[in-house]
Amino acid sequence: MLGFVPPLPQQPGRPPSSGHMIVCGDDALARRLAVELRFIYGERVTLLLPPGRDANNPETPLTQRGRAAALFGRMSAAMNRAGNGNGTAGGSGDTNAGVEPVRIMEAPEPSDDVLEEAGIDRAAALALVYDDDERNIRAALTARRLNPRLRLVIRLYNRKLGQHLEELLDQAAAVAMPGIDPALLDASTTVLSDADTAAPALAATALTGSSKVIQAEGLLLRAAERPPPGPGERADPGLCTLALLSSTTNDPAGAEGSDSSGDEAPQLLPDERAVAETTGRGTVVLEAISRADPARSATRMGGRGAPLSQIFSRRLRWSALGFALAAVALVIASLLTTEDTALHSAYLTVLDLLGMNDPAEGAPAARQIIQILSGIAGLLLLPLLIAAVLEAFGTLRTASSLRRPPRGLGGHVVLLGLGKIGTRVLVRLRELDIPVVVVEEDPEARGIPLARSLHVPTVIGDVTQEGVLEAAKVYRARALLALTSIDTTNLEAALYARSVKPDLRVALRLYDDEFATAVYRTLRTAHPQALTRSRSVSHLAAPAFAGAMMGRQILGAVPVERKVMLFAALEVAGHPQLEGHTVEQAFRAGAWRVLAIDATPPADRNPDLAALPPFDPEGDATPPPSSLVWDLHPGYVLRAQDRVVIAATRRGLAELLRRQRSAVPGR
Numbered sequence: 001m002l003g004f005v006p007p008l009p010q011q012p013g014r015p016p017s018s019g020h021m022i023v024c025g026d027d028a029l030a031r032r033l034a035v036e037l038r039f040i041y042g043e044r045v046t047l048l049l050p051p052g053r054d055a056n057n058p059e060t061p062l063t064q065r066g067r068a069a070a071l072f073g074r075m076s077a078a079m080n081r082a083g084n085g086n087g088t089a090g091g092s093g094d095t096n097a098g099v100e101p102v103r104i105m106e107a108p109e110p111s112d113d114v115l116e117e118a119g120i121d122r123a124a125a126l127a128l129v130y131d132d133d134e135r136n137i138r139a140a141l142t143a144r145r146l147n148p149r150l151r152l153v154i155r156l157y158n159r160k161l162g163q164h165l166e167e168l169l170d171q172a173a174a175v176a177m178p179g180i181d182p183a184l185l186d187a188s189t190t191v192l193s194d195a196d197t198a199a200p201a202l203a204a205t206a207l208t209g210s211s212k213v214i215q216a217e218g219l220l221l222r223a224a225e226r227p228p229p230g231p232g233e234r235a236d237p238g239l240c241t242l243a244l245l246s247s248t249t250n251d252p253a254g255a256e257g258s259d260s261s262g263d264e265a266p267q268l269l270p271d272e273r274a275v276a277e278t279t280g281r282g283t284v285v286l287e288a289i290s291r292a293d294p295a296r297s298a299t300r301m302g303g304r305g306a307p308l309s310q311i312f313s314r315r316l317r318w319s320a321l322g323f324a325l326a327a328v329a330l331v332i333a334s335l336l337t338t339e340d341t342a343l344h345s346a347y348l349t350v351l352d353l354l355g356m357n358d359p360a361e362g363a364p365a366a367r368q369i370i371q372i373l374s375g376i377a378g379l380l381l382l383p384l385l386i387a388a389v390l391e392a393f394g395t396l397r398t399a400s401s402l403r404r405p406p407r408g409l410g411g412h413v414v415l416l417g418l419g420k421i422g423t424r425v426l427v428r429l430r431e432l433d434i435p436v437v438v439v440e441e442d443p444e445a446r447g448i449p450l451a452r453s454l455h456v457p458t459v460i461g462d463v464t465q466e467g468v469l470e471a472a473k474v475y476r477a478r479a480l481l482a483l484t485s486i487d488t489t490n491l492e493a494a495l496y497a498r499s500v501k502p503d504l505r506v507a508l509r510l511y512d513d514e515f516a517t518a519v520y521r522t523l524r525t526a527h528p529q530a531l532t533r534s535r536s537v538s539h540l541a542a543p544a545f546a547g548a549m550m551g552r553q554i555l556g557a558v559p560v561e562r563k564v565m566l567f568a569a570l571e572v573a574g575h576p577q578l579e580g581h582t583v584e585q586a587f588r589a590g591a592w593r594v595l596a597i598d599a600t601p602p603a604d605r606n607p608d609l610a611a612l613p614p615f616d617p618e619g620d621a622t623p624p625p626s627s628l629v630w631d632l633h634p635g636y637v638l639r640a641q642d643r644v645v646i647a648a649t650r651r652g653l654a655e656l657l658r659r660q661r662s663a664v665p666g667r
Contacts, residue, residue, distance in 0.1 A: 041657065048107060240595070412477050596628040
């Protein structure tokens with residue numbers, strides 16, 4: 001049954017205005033995305049949620065609608081505090097003035113009637129972020145039929161299916177509106193995965209020196225954290241300084257900075273003066289660019305066959321080595337005590353070891369002694385061969401089984417949970433050649449087949465039960481990534497791991513920001529020598545989804561403590577803050593910064609900067625050079641036909657889009 005209850009006062013029955021946004025989902029990402037569009041971009045938003053109790057706490061009578069309203073209330077209070085603060089771009093108190101509150105609807109499925117009630121025919125964009133790929137696909141086909149001009153942003157875990165779906169839906173829009181100029185057809189489809197967006201940041205949290213790689217037209221950009229310079233030293237800005245970390249980031253008991261941290265918060269996109277005057281703060285810099293090699297195959301992280309080190313045990317390998325050394329010693333003794341050749345001495349020794357019944361009658365005493373010793377060593381060969389056969393048979397029989405953590409393992413990462421997020425993080429860690437031990441309660445979890453194929457040691461069990469984390473060798477681990485879908489499970493596992501190893505690096509996946517803040521402050525105070533981080537997948541992924549709904553290609557989202565910085569590609573035309581200005585004049589501290597320019601004529605451009613440029617590896621093994629210019633002269637004047645890559649805060653990107661709409665007639 002369809003329901004409509006606004007979380008904040010508004011005119012009853014007022015239909016959504018033309019150009020509004022619709023978000024359909026069933027988890028935290030949908031609510032976070034609606035918050036992003038409403039309070040950051042100032043868009044009119046309709047949020048469609050399924051009815052019922054909270055999925056994480058079924059016993060609590062908190063509906064999806066109530067949870068969304070609570071989140072909107074907290075976000076509204078935070079925005080008001082920020083608006084009365086530093087006055088950065090988009091942060092003024094009247095940023096959201098005149099924009100009606102989020103409209104919340106409840107329905108089991110996004111059917112034709114439900115989408116029409118939500119105003120699909122007048123909507124500018126629709127986000128389908130259900131946790132079920134099949135439901136998102138069905139809703140996307142329905143929405144494209146109801147509104148061919150609609151901009152679709154779809155959450156899919158299956159990457160290959162997502163690529164085909166993008167092409168299908170864009171073709172469907174062109175067929176539904178024959179004869180229309182493709183340049184005027186405001187129909188685009190973007191398929192994103194929250195797991196892919198959040199996994200690099202979560203994996204980097206487990207390593208020393210967090211980093212994130214952004215790909216733009218075959219070039220790899222690395223945003224890396226650097227510690228504060230020592231006395232008398234000057235920080236290396238790399239290509240450019242993207243952010244200053246909070247003043248408490250090096251204080252073990254300090255909290256990570258967020259929008260509400262005041263002067264202690266990290267500063268995104270600071271100017272040169274702020275970088276020079278700031279002391280005692282770490283930085284996030286854009287490091288040297290390297291080219292992605294499309295001809296190189298992906299790193300092989302596992303295979304169908306098991307290596308020898310997994311077929312035969314260490315004890316058996318040492319036994320075989322001892323036997324081989326004994327045989328070599330016998331050959332050498334034979335050479336030293338007889339005048340025989342090396343080849344014949346080795347031949348006789350092998351015959352003796354195998355018991356070929358060639359007694360050394362009438363031979364010198366040394367030769368007879370060596371034969372007796374060879375016979376004794378040969379007696380040891382038979383059980384060794386039997387043990388090798390039995391071990392190989394057992395290993396090959398269980399090659400499809402999960403591996404147990406090997407003895408002596410250390411310096412690894414313990415990963416809790418193999419759901420969508422945990423599986424992507426596992427792939428990322430293996431790509432970085434980081435040893436991993438996985439703990440998963442469900443033997444049929446999504447990522448279990450992947451762990452088996454990659455030969456990743458896996459412990460099946462409940463992490464809250466005694467002995468499970470010990471089986472994962474957590475007392476020897478370098479870091480713990482608690483990525484299950486239950487906050488209390490992640491917290492309990494982190495607390496127990498800290499009791500076993502107080503200096504363990506811990507990263508928690510937590511939904512509630514207030515709860516996360518209390519958790520990591522307490523853990524960092526109790527264990528000042530260790531590092532604790534909390535991450536929300538929806539918080540990391542929502543900015544990329546929101547940017548796609550606004551029609552901007554988001555190349556990546558880089559977390560800076562509890563803030564997020566976006567890398568986006570956009571056309572200069574229609575942006576009064578960019579067009580006709582120099583690169584230096586276009587820079588807005590704390591809001592946006594032009595990093596690169598694509599001066600290629602629009603007709604010859606690669607439409608997707610996140611993809612590798614096409615080339616023929618058989619005709620020319622060298623990929624074509626990137627058309628992006630990164631070494632920008634501050635005096636370069638931005639032209640309307642240019643396409644630029646910018647780094648922007650969420651508020652900065654929203655400000656660019658608002659001014660673009662006001663500058664274009666009829667928008």
